[in-house]
Amino acid sequence: xxxxxxxxxxxxxxxxxxxxxxxxxxxxxxxxxxxxxxxxxxxxxxxxxxxxxxxxxxxxxxxxxxxxxxxxxxxxxxxxxxxxxxxxxxxxxxxxxxxxxxxxxxxxxxxxxxxxxxxxxxxxxxxxxxxxxxxxxxxxxxxxxxxxxxxxxxxxxxxxxxxxxxxxxxxxxxxxxxxxxxxxxxxxxxxxxxxxxxxxxxxxxxxxxxxxxxxxxxxxxxxxxxxxxxxxxxxxxxxxxxxxxxxxxxxxxxxxxxxxxxxxxxxxxxxxxxxxxxxxxxxxxxxxxxxxxxxxxxxxxxxxxxxxxxxxxxxxxxxxxxxxxxxxxxxxxxxxxxxxxxxxxxxxxxxxxxxxxxxxxxxxxxxxxxxxxxxxxxxxxxxxxxxxxxxxxxxxxxxxxxxxxxxxxxxxxxxxxxxxxxxxxxxxxxxxxxxxxxxxxxxxxxxxxxxxxxxxxxxxxxxxxxxxxxxxxxxxxxxxxxxxxxx
Ligand SMILES: *[C@@H]1O[C@H](CO)[C@@H](O)[C@H](O)[C@H]1NC(C)=O
Ligand SMILES: *[C@@H]1O[C@H](CO)[C@@H](O)[C@H](O)[C@H]1NC(C)=O
Numbered sequence: 336x337x338x339x340x341x342x343x344x345x346x347x348x349x350x351x352x353x354x355x356x357x358x359x360x361x362x363x364x365x366x367x368x369x370x371x372x373x374x375x376x377x378x379x380x381x382x383x384x385x386x387x388x389x390x391x392x393x394x395x396x397x398x399x400x401x402x403x404x405x406x407x408x409x410x411x412x413x414x415x416x417x418x419x420x421x422x423x424x425x426x427x428x429x430x431x432x433x434x435x436x437x438x439x440x441x442x443x444x445x446x447x448x449x450x451x452x453x454x455x456x457x458x459x460x461x462x463x464x465x466x467x468x469x470x471x472x473x474x475x476x477x478x479x480x481x482x483x484x485x486x487x488x489x490x491x492x493x494x495x496x497x498x499x500x501x502x503x504x505x506x507x508x509x510x511x512x513x514x515x516x517x518x519x520x521x522x523x524x525x526x527x528x529x530x531x532x533x534x535x536x537x538x539x540x541x542x543x544x545x546x547x548x549x550x551x552x553x554x555x556x557x558x559x560x561x562x563x564x565x566x567x568x569x570x571x572x573x574x575x576x577x578x579x580x581x582x583x584x585x586x587x588x589x590x591x592x593x594x595x596x597x598x599x600x601x602x603x604x605x606x607x608x609x610x611x612x613x614x615x616x617x618x619x620x621x622x623x624x625x626x627x628x629x630x631x632x633x634x635x636x637x638x639x640x641x642x643x644x645x646x647x648x649x650x651x652x653x654x655x656x657x658x659x660x661x662x663x664x665x666x667x668x669x670x671x672x673x674x675x676x677x678x679x680x681x682x683x684x685x686x687x688x689x690x691x692x693x694x695x696x697x698x699x700x701x702x703x704x705x706x707x708x709x710x711x712x713x714x715x716x717x718x719x720x721x722x723x724x725x726x727x728x729x730x731x732x733x734x735x736x737x738x739x740x741x742x743x744x745x746x747x748x749x750x751x752x753x754x755x756x757x758x759x760x761x762x763x764x765x766x767x768x769x770x771x772x773x774x775x776x777x778x779x780x781x782x783x784x785x786x787x788x789x790x791x792x793x794x795x796x797x798x799x800x801x802x803x804x805x806x807x808x809x810x811x812x813x814x815x816x817x818x819x820x821x822x
Contacts, residue, residue, distance in 0.1 A: 354516045354524065354537050355398050355426035362387075362429035362521060364466060365440040372784030384473065386445060386724075388436060389462040389523040391536050394428040405536060408549035408557045421542035422515045427522045436461050437775075444779035447726040449495060450772030459555070459768055462725035464504075464523060465781075471506050472520050474719030475783060477644045479651045482570060483789040487637045487777040489628075491574035493755075494734045494762025496727050497776025498573070501720035502528050503566040503589055513540025526723075527563035527590040529583030529608040531598045538563045539592045552730040552764065562598035564591045564608050566715035570642050575634040577738040577755030578626055579619075580642065580660060582685065583612035584703065584711035588718065609706040611699065613690035615660065616737070619754040620693075621675030627756070632662045632669055639663035639780075641790050644716055655713025658685040663790050676750050685709070697751030726776050733762030 364385035370378035404425035415421035437448030510519035543559030569581040585608035641661040646653025662669040678696040681689035694701040738755035782789035
């Protein structure tokens with residue numbers, strides 16, 4: 336719900352990015368399989384899938400040479416006198432995933448390490464995309480479908496965020512639309528999200544070097560004149576203390592490049608997107624015993640997260656009306672926490688009525704309905720979105736919007752202020768980077784398909800539920816609809 340893109344890139348001497356392709360290191364995408372599921376046919380392994388690292392993290396240097404185009408917080412003035420020339424002059428390099436970035440895969444599992452020491456210093460955080468070929472991102476069409484994965488957040492303390500979400504990026508990273516982008520999806524270009532981030536080094540085939548201002552906090556980041564806006568569906572923003580899922584609709588389709596005030600520079604609500612979104616955070620919504628170490632969803636161990644995109648017609652051509660959440664742990668399905676805030680009657684999922692009630696009762700400013708609400712989010716979900724997985728710390732707000740009281744000046748007993756048990760002094764990037772560099776998140780066993788097809792005893796994803804929790808018998812229509820047939 337708050338800026339996630341305050342790019343915590345490398346502390347490399349050689350941190351850079353560009354739109355040509357370098358020849359120094361071959362780009363070899365780490366394999367990561369996932370499963371497509373149907374109720375009738377079960378799940379089929381997609382074994383040829385892989386991930387790619389976002390372009391912002393890559394070394395970018397002059398074509399045919401090794402001079403950095405970007406170092407620390409600044410662009411080289413000779414190679415990059417303007418954005419167009421910079422895109423022509425600079426090349427993006429292949430990545431040493433494990434060694435330089437602490438990114439490893441095994442079978443259907445991906446681990447992102449927070450701080451990775453390397454020969455150039457260290458790398459902080461990372462962002463990767465799921466691919467279905469060497470040059471194309473996998474596109475997920477979410478309507479009337481269910482997206483499921485296992486996650487281990489046990490090693491993610493206050494201030495960190497292991498995120499899994501969808502952005503409405505181009506499948507080829509924008510290579511066809513912007514022919515000066517020679518790197519394409521293979522090199523992780525084309526990122527955008529609902530914060531209209533301006534720390535993106537290349538947008539729409541040009542470098543963002545014009546007007547680039549160094550970050551005051553992050554030694555490896557800055558902001559350019561342009562921002563990259565697009566629809567964003569946050570399935571999972573979490574650490575071991577708190578979690579939220581949040582649709583962020585925009586009034587545009589696909590990547591929309593903003594400039595100046597339309598990037599929200601003076602008023603964060605003045606963009607084409609909803610930067611806050613409509614969040615469902617169990618703790619914030621009144622169930623403080625639901626999610627955390629030793630709690631109902633026990634974050635000291637791996638568990639399964641199920642997200643269902645329900646339409647008004649229960650078809651993929653309908654309008655998105657509800658986003659439901661379930662958890663599975665130790666073979667037991669755990670229904671989402673119920674909202675327990677006076678004045679919010681809506682139950683345990685994201686609907687338009689829930690969003691209106693939450694914004695009103697919490698007194699939050701909102702652009703959710705103004706930017707199209709669930710219907711707009713669903714339109715993007717129907718078009719197809721790219722799967723993003725990242726680990727990051729927060730140079731803007733210390734992640735307090737997720738796991739502590741926020742704003743910190745508000746009374747924590749006011750409904751909506753407290754979002755988790757982390758101290759308001761926690762989450763400073765300098766603190767977490769030095770105290771918890773070995774933090775990591777592991778995402779695994781991604782499954783996608785018809786509602787009710789991706790979790791349960793028959794997917795091989797979880798063990799059979801213990802018979803003591805099973806009430807055998809014919810499922811009700813509602814149970815079938817939501818895939819709750821065996822609880
Ligand atoms: C697997 O991916 C590689 C790299 O993109 C591609 O060359 C190959 O044809 C793919 N194989 C199959 C069976 O799809
Ligand atoms: C992180 O891991 C490295 C390598 O195992 C170890 O040397 C270092 O002490 C760890 N750092 C912290 C703060 O735990």
